[in-house]
Amino acid sequence: MRILIVDDEGPARERLCRLLADSDEHEVVGEAGNGAQALKIAAKSAPDVVLLDIRMPGMNGIETAHHFNAFESPPAIIFTTAYDEYAVEAFDVGAVGYVLKPVRRKRLDRALEQAARLSNITLSAVAKRSGISDRRKHICARTHGDIRVILVRDVFYFQADQKYVRVHHRNGEDLIDDSLNYLEQEFADDFVRIHRSVLVAVQHIAALKKTTDGRDLVTLRDGSQDEDSGLIISRRHVADVRRRIKGQ
Amino acid sequence: MASRPPDVDKETQAYLPDFCAAGAIFVVVLVSALIAIVLTLASHTTPGTFLTELAKMSLFILWLGLLGAAILCQIRPWVEKFGQTQAFVIAFVLLELLSLVLAEIAFQLTGIFGEAVIINDTHSGFILRTFAISSIIIALAMRYLYISSEWRRSIVLEAQARISALQALIRPHFLFNSMNTIASLTRSDPTRAEEAIEDLADLFRANLGAQKNRTTLKDELEIAAIYQRIEKLRLGERLNVRWNIGDLPMRALMPSLTIQPLLENAIYHGIELLPEGGDVTVTGVRNDKNLEIEMRNPVAADRSGKKVGNQMALANIRQRFELAYGGKATVSVKQTDDEFRVKLCFPYDEHLV
Numbered sequence: 001m002r003i004l005i006v007d008d009e010g011p012a013r014e015r016l017c018r019l020l021a022d023s024d025e026h027e028v029v030g031e032a033g034n035g036a037q038a039l040k041i042a043a044k045s046a047p048d049v050v051l052l053d054i055r056m057p058g059m060n061g062i063e064t065a066h067h068f069n070a071f072e073s074p075p076a077i078i079f080t081t082a083y084d085e086y087a088v089e090a091f092d093v094g095a096v097g098y099v100l101k102p103v104r105r106k107r108l109d110r111a112l113e114q115a116a117r118l119s120n121i122t123l124s125a126v127a128k129r130s131g132i133s134d135r136r137k138h139i140c141a142r143t144h145g146d147i148r149v150i151l152v153r154d155v156f157y158f159q160a161d162q163k164y165v166r167v168h169h170r171n172g173e174d175l176i177d178d179s180l181n182y183l184e185q186e187f188a189d190d191f192v193r194i195h196r197s198v199l200v201a202v203q204h205i206a207a208l209k210k211t212t213d214g215r216d217l218v219t220l221r222d223g224s225q226d227e228d229s230g231l232i233i234s235r236r237h238v239a240d241v242r243r244r245i246k247g248q
Numbered sequence: 249m250a251s252r253p254p255d256v257d258k259e260t261q262a263y264l265p266d267f268c269a270a271g272a273i274f275v276v277v278l279v280s281a282l283i284a285i286v287l288t289l290a291s292h293t294t295p296g297t298f299l300t301e302l303a304k305m306s307l308f309i310l311w312l313g314l315l316g317a318a319i320l321c322q323i324r325p326w327v328e329k330f331g332q333t334q335a336f337v338i339a340f341v342l343l344e345l346l347s348l349v350l351a352e353i354a355f356q357l358t359g360i361f362g363e364a365v366i367i368n369d370t371h372s373g374f375i376l377r378t379f380a381i382s383s384i385i386i387a388l389a390m391r392y393l394y395i396s397s398e399w400r401r402s403i404v405l406e407a408q409a410r411i412s413a414l415q416a417l418i419r420p421h422f423l424f425n426s427m428n429t430i431a432s433l434t435r436s437d438p439t440r441a442e443e444a445i446e447d448l449a450d451l452f453r454a455n456l457g458a459q460k461n462r463t464t465l466k467d468e469l470e471i472a473a474i475y476q477r478i479e480k481l482r483l484g485e486r487l488n489v490r491w492n493i494g495d496l497p498m499r500a501l502m503p504s505l506t507i508q509p510l511l512e513n514a515i516y517h518g519i520e521l522l523p524e525g526g527d528v529t530v531t532g533v534r535n536d537k538n539l540e541i542e543m544r545n546p547v548a549a550d551r552s553g554k555k556v557g558n559q560m561a562l563a564n565i566r567q568r569f570e571l572a573y574g575g576k577a578t579v580s581v582k583q584t585d586d587e588f589r590v591k592l593c594f595p596y597d598e599h600l601v
Binding site: 008009010011012014015018033034055057058082083100101102103 | 420421424425427428429430431432433435436481482483484520521522523548
């Protein structure tokens with residue numbers, strides 16, 4: 001099987017590599033030091049199994065697993081961690097195995113066998129069913145063979161664009177698959193719907209304005225727009241947007 | 249580190265005893281009777297009237313004692329909120345007022361009963377005498393209650409500190425992660441693996457022996473340095489610790505297991521969650537009579553809203569400082585968006601107390 005190792009600690013990666021090096025069935029296709037890096041490597045090398053640490057800087061293992069689940073053919077996920085308190089969350093995101101550190105060869109082998117028994121079809125089904133209890137901190141934009149990881153707090157607004165949603169963020173724009181309704185639910189605390197097709201980050205709103213022809217606009221703090229332009233607030237959302245901004 | 253310290257029994261932490269309890273009331277009655285006997289014996293002059301005098305005296309003192317107990321029983325929950333000294337002062341003033349009111353009532357009642365001489369004194373003389381005697385006795389009683397409450401509290405504090413020291417034992421996660429690192433090093437770098445095992449052994453020996461004593465700053469820093477070495481193996485370039493402690497006298501005494509847990513916090517909640525890692529800065533300053541040690545670490549921005557830092561470890565250190573120095577030491581925490589600071593300030597002391 002093709003395996004991707006994800007751990008922020010060098011010695012921990014090294015040890016997994018060595019445990020796997022002894023077997024002929026497995027091949028390590030990559031190593032990553034954090035979740036975002038893991039997603040990028042996986043998008044290119046399409047591993048069958050990901051050995052994933054949970055407590056990592058930036059994107060943690062649980063959230064990374066959630067993003068893996070959104071892949072077209074998601075890899076099997078085996079968590080390797082010193083903490084047993086994450087087991088419930090781990091299985092919520094559809095993990096195949098949970099191996100405690102220090103990693104024992106036997107336990108690792110057993111988890112890998114388990115992963116090998118699951119076909120791609122089963123894995124996809126598991127991935128689809130899995131949920132995540134926490135809000136994501138990152139959003140993944142996939143473009144043929146590459147992945148862009150965007151911090152949710154860097155997002156200015158989401159805009160529905162035909163089949164996709166366009167994410168406007170600090171470093172540009174990207175298309176993602178999530179539906180606007182789903183995003184609105186997940187990020188209800190930080191984002192507000194201002195239009196049928198637009199969801200804006202409350203923390204990035206600079207002001208509300210009225211145009212000369214009486215329409216309401218939202219201007220954003222990032223300065224990417226001109227002074228006069230802004231995002232149009234549809235009539236039925238005006239009251240709600242006002243309330244949210246006051247609540248800030 | 250997994251569980252909170254057990255809540256201290258409320259009763260042992262209260263300043264005033266519970267005067268609603270039957271036992272306490274019995275003691276109040278007994279003490280009142282004894283005081284009545286003493287006072288009657290002292291003032292007894294006319295032969296043959298001892299029992300009548302005692303009866304009058306007991307009546308007055310029992311009223312005072314029982315009413316006093318009833319009042320303290322009712323106001324206790326309220327008065328405890330003000331803190332120790334205030335609680336005793338309030339109780340003293342209330343009892344004093346009660347004794348004056350009772351004395352006035354007793355004097356007025358003798359008027360109603362007419363000829364029989366019940367109180368052999370002038371109005372002001374009687375009130376004044378009552379005031380003087382009750383002041384002394386109530387003050388003595390308060391002093392006794394204060395000392396016994398202090399004693400109870402110090403026992404509880406000490407027990408808590410012991411439990412805390414046990415709980416300050418290193419996080420199990422640290423143990424497992426270190427073991428994993430060592431397992432990895434055994435083949436790639438056996439010498440370092442060997443050193444790591446020696447370090448780990450020293451660290452645990454210090455942790456297990458730490459419940460009893462204060463230690464010297466030198467030993468405390470040594471433990472922290474060992475801890476740093478082990479974490480450095482795991483985190484590599486991501487961890488840097490700057491020690492600006494040249495000013496500190498190494499012979500100074502301090503509660504054991506304080507700097508290492510703070511470093512552990514700084515790494516666990518700060519450095520470990522930063523992709524690029526960061527610097528932990530430890531700064532030591534020596535003032536006139538005090539030593540100040542401050543530890544600063546960067547924290548990840550997405551954690552800024554949350555309480556960073558292991559509150560357990562901090563509460564634990566606070567408690568042990570409180571026990572060791574009373575009010576003379578402080579443990580203060582400052583937290584900004586991207587930085588966490590904790591500062592220990594304690595008296596400079598070279599001798600065991």
